[in-house]
Amino acid sequence: MNDALVLVSVLITALAVLTGGAVFLLVVLVLAGMQPLRLRERLHRLLCRISFDCFGRGDMAGR
DSSP: OHHHHHHHHHHHHHHHHHHHHHHHHHHHHHHHHSOHHHHHHHHHHHHHHHHSOTTSOSOOSOO
8 A cells, every 4th residue: 555655646746747847848938939029028017017016116226
């Protein structure tokens, strides 16, 4: 019973790693196919959503 549990754990871990690698490759392919200006705009929008500083109004200088 213990060996079966180890085998299942290893298979689940391997599947998770392979899935993560496949998702990473898909993201890289999508980014490679984008035009640089469009990619920069999307990254800027993402940064705005994360930092809530879309127009440079935040205090990024650390005063």
